[in-house]
Amino acid sequence: MGAVYYGFESLTSVASYKTRFENGEALSEAFIIVHEGADPEVDRVVHEKDAGGRTTFIGVPDEGAAAGVAGEMAGELQLIELYGGEGPEGAEPVIRAVNESVPVGVTGYRR
Structure with missing residues (x-):
């Protein structure tokens, strides 16, 4: 079982995303998956949505690449x-890279 957590710096913007999503706005999101040996140039799937926006899945080898x-x-x-x-x-470098301009969620798993 896992959950996605958002840091304090992302709470306002993730709430805005939720509202915009519920209102049918065309939004774009990326799901970045850390997996040893992944190549972000090759291990990438982009889904263009009919109503606009896109969902991107990207494999990266480590948090630095993320x-x-x-x-x-x-x-x-x-x-x-x-x-x-x-x-x-592990999410800290990602949050710094986007300069808090995009909400960044990170998974946590129950072991």
Whole structure:
């Protein structure tokens, strides 16, 4: 079982995302998955939505690469979720890379 957590710095913007989503606004989000050996140039799937916006799934080898990808994409995103990393500590480079301009969620798992 897992859950996605958002840090204090993301609470206002993730609430805004929720409202905008519920109102049918075209939004774009990225789901970044940390997986050893992943190549973000190759391990990427982009789904263009009919009503506008896109959902992007990107595999990266580590949190540093996740930060690089997030920083490059931040201007076109309204939400980022980070999976497979080291938890909240692993999300820190991603949050810094987007300069808190995009809400960043991170997974936590019950073991």
